[in-house]
Amino acid sequence: MNPFLTLRVSLRAILRNKLRSFLTTLGIVIGVGAVIAMMAIGAGAKEQVEQAFAAMGTNILIILPGSTSAGGVRGGYGSMPTLTWDDLAAIRTEVATVKAAAPSLRSSMAVVSEEMNWTTGVTGTSPEYFEIRNWPVALGNAFTQSDVDGGTKVIVLGQTVVDKLYGPNTNPIGLTVRVGSTPFQVVGVASKKGQSATGQDYDDAAFIPFSTFAQKVQGGLGKFLQGQIMVEATASEATARAQQDITTLLRDRHHIAPGDDDDFSIRNLSEIADARQQGTQTMTLLLASVAAVSLLVGGIGIMNIMLVSVTERTREIGIRMAVGAEPHHILTQFLIEALSLSMAGGLIGVAAGVGTAAWLAQKFHWPVLIQPDVIAVSVGFSALVGIVFGLYPAQKASQLDPIDALRFE
Amino acid sequence: MGDAVIEITDVTKIYLTGDIQLRALDGVSLRVDTGEFIAIMGASGSGKSTLMNVIGCLDRPTQGRYVLAGRPVQGMGRGELARIRNHVLGFVFQQFNLLARTTALENVELPLEYGGVGSRARRKRATDALVRVGLGDRLHHHPNQLSGGQQQRVAIARAIVNDPKVILADEPTGALDSRTSVDVMAIFQSLWRAGITVVLVTHEADVAEYASRVVQMKDGHIVSDRRQEPRLATPAGGAEAAP
Numbered sequence: 001m002n003p004f005l006t007l008r009v010s011l012r013a014i015l016r017n018k019l020r021s022f023l024t025t026l027g028i029v030i031g032v033g034a035v036i037a038m039m040a041i042g043a044g045a046k047e048q049v050e051q052a053f054a055a056m057g058t059n060i061l062i063i064l065p066g067s068t069s070a071g072g073v074r075g076g077y078g079s080m081p082t083l084t085w086d087d088l089a090a091i092r093t094e095v096a097t098v099k100a101a102a103p104s105l106r107s108s109m110a111v112v113s114e115e116m117n118w119t120t121g122v123t124g125t126s127p128e129y130f131e132i133r134n135w136p137v138a139l140g141n142a143f144t145q146s147d148v149d150g151g152t153k154v155i156v157l158g159q160t161v162v163d164k165l166y167g168p169n170t171n172p173i174g175l176t177v178r179v180g181s182t183p184f185q186v187v188g189v190a191s192k193k194g195q196s197a198t199g200q201d202y203d204d205a206a207f208i209p210f211s212t213f214a215q216k217v218q219g220g221l222g223k224f225l226q227g228q229i230m231v232e233a234t235a236s237e238a239t240a241r242a243q244q245d246i247t248t249l250l251r252d253r254h255h256i257a258p259g260d261d262d263d264f265s266i267r268n269l270s271e272i273a274d275a276r277q278q279g280t281q282t283m284t285l286l287l288a289s290v291a292a293v294s295l296l297v298g299g300i301g302i303m304n305i306m307l308v309s310v311t312e313r314t315r316e317i318g319i320r321m322a323v324g325a326e327p328h329h330i331l332t333q334f335l336i337e338a339l340s341l342s343m344a345g346g347l348i349g350v351a352a353g354v355g356t357a358a359w360l361a362q363k364f365h366w367p368v369l370i371q372p373d374v375i376a377v378s379v380g381f382s383a384l385v386g387i388v389f390g391l392y393p394a395q396k397a398s399q400l401d402p403i404d405a406l407r408f409e
Numbered sequence: 410m411g412d413a414v415i416e417i418t419d420v421t422k423i424y425l426t427g428d429i430q431l432r433a434l435d436g437v438s439l440r441v442d443t444g445e446f447i448a449i450m451g452a453s454g455s456g457k458s459t460l461m462n463v464i465g466c467l468d469r470p471t472q473g474r475y476v477l478a479g480r481p482v483q484g485m486g487r488g489e490l491a492r493i494r495n496h497v498l499g500f501v502f503q504q505f506n507l508l509a510r511t512t513a514l515e516n517v518e519l520p521l522e523y524g525g526v527g528s529r530a531r532r533k534r535a536t537d538a539l540v541r542v543g544l545g546d547r548l549h550h551h552p553n554q555l556s557g558g559q560q561q562r563v564a565i566a567r568a569i570v571n572d573p574k575v576i577l578a579d580e581p582t583g584a585l586d587s588r589t590s591v592d593v594m595a596i597f598q599s600l601w602r603a604g605i606t607v608v609l610v611t612h613e614a615d616v617a618e619y620a621s622r623v624v625q626m627k628d629g630h631i632v633s634d635r636r637q638e639p640r641l642a643t644p645a646g647g648a649e650a651a652p
Contacts, residue, residue, distance in 0.1 A: 316508060321494075322465075322494060323495065323520040324492065324496070324571075329491075329523060403467050406506065
């Protein structure tokens with residue numbers, strides 16, 4: 001008996017009891033549908049988080065100077081300058097895993113236009129900063145190395161600052177703003193970056209050359225770098241290595257004896273990203289167990305209805321055996337029937353899940369991501385459920401005694 | 410005497426129901442030659458149905474030898490017995506045993522499906538078999554659209570579609586009225602004349618009259634075995650049994 005014929009016989013048996021077959025598959029439909037929809041939502045949320053981290057830059061290291069410790073009151077990181085401008089130069093030239101490094105001197109200051117003012121975080125930095133933070137300038141240009149060398153009074157504004165000072169959709173390039181009492185010429189507007197994962201507005205910022213910042217805000221460019229250093233590793237995978245190399249380099253340069261504490265600290269954003277990822281993995285695991293339970297319940301439903309079906313059709317099995325059906329023919333027939341039921345449930349479930357996800361995306365603007373591999377795994381699992389839970393009833397049918405089966409009323 | 414197609418030697422079948430042993434067959438020996446039309450008679454409980462099941466490879470004897478068409482059957486597995494039933498035997502039952510909600514044609518095709526015959530050949534052979542029993546105009550009817558006699562003729566078509574050596578009929582007229590019974594017996598006689606061995610189990614003496622040999626059973630033994638001139642079945646017009 002060829003497989004096509006067996007399939008036809010099985011499908012006919014399924015369609016003979018349409019409502020019953022549908023109700024039987026419902027367990028699988030709900031299980032698979034829920035998993036597909038939830039996974040799509042989960043993956044969408046995960047991707048959103050990942051994009052947020054990519055916006056921050058996962059291969060970024062932040063080097064903070066050490067802390068003061070005066071009279072038992074410890075000042076926290078950055079309270080005492082320990083990083084020097086020479087350290088920055090050494091990091092740039094001596095560490096192979098470092099792609100770029102930029103100083104970040106920050107102060108909260110009022111930026112004043114002709115009509116409005118807005119207090120924002122002003123950062124003194126170098127042109128590499130925009131590259132490290134993967135943050136291109138949308139209008140105009142970033143300041144250049146010669147601006148840094150010359151200590152020129154040019155400024156790059158964040159989008160929020162532009163909106164606050166000039167209103168939306170305006171081009172402030174060439175205009176003059178005052179920072180404190182110093183006038184700066186606006187040379188660029190940074191592209192809109194949005195919010196950080198913690199709700200901080202990236203665009204509420206302004207950038208000036210660090211030399212100008214040191215002169216006008218910090219009272220001159222000294223030996224110490226009064227701020228942080230941002231470092232971009234050559235790749236995400238190289239971040240840990242870069243962190244190690246920089247630690248070694250700075251300990252050496254600061255003459256820290258082995259066993260003594262670092263007088264600086266390096267923060268690794270990829271660690272935060274990893275923690276987030278672990279959270280998502282926990283959620284995925286949770287979803288997978290929900291799926292496993294619903295597929296198990298669906299499988300038991302299929303097994304139940306297959307046992308009923310075998311009993312109902314005992315006489316048919318007897319007839320088939322009398323005219324020459326071998327045990328494996330009967331086994332295959334019922335196994336394919338169970339498999340068809342579970343596969344139909346799986347496919348309807350996929351459609352339902354994709355539909356639900358699409359509906360949620362459209363109605364509530366949830367970020368959803370439908371992954372083909374999740375669909376494949378779901379359908380595969382439904383097939384597996386059909387085989388596993390169909391095997392016992394099919395086995396039972398194939399081992400019936402032909403005479404008993406024929407006599408069955 | 411022709412070649413032996415069924416050779417049963419000293420066969421015993423014991424059923425165990427709880428502690429009670431029931432000897433349904435008690436040392437039965439029977440030889441049936443190709444081309445015979447044999448009726449096995451007996452009251453219920455005489456062992457005739459058990460003998461039928463053993464001959465039909467549906468049941469295995471507790472003891473004894475059984476050679477069917479030259480092949481020893483005892484010791485065969487379930488799959489092998491199924492293939493023997495498919496190729497060598499054809500069954501006709503009292504209750505017709507057709508698949509419900511399945512057309513006459515598909516019912517007749519069933520043995521060919523398990524025999525691995527391709528779909529075109531299957532259709533042709535099944536159609537031929539149905540024409541042979543006079544149902545050429547009922548190919549696509551379902552069993553519930555056919556009369557008892559017509560259903561039994563579909564069953565006969567199913568039994569002969571694989572060109573079996575032996576047709577086994579278990580009370581084939583038991584569910585039919587007397588006129589239809591004659592029609593069905595006429596078909597069996599025409600098949601017998603065409604060279605197929607027919608084994609008929611019945612408890613009705615007038616049905617046994619159509620056979621060429623009558624075996625009487627009682628309490629698991631054969632008590633008489635005689636050859637006779639078969640009475641000719643003349644169909645009342647319902648079935649045109651072409652040879």
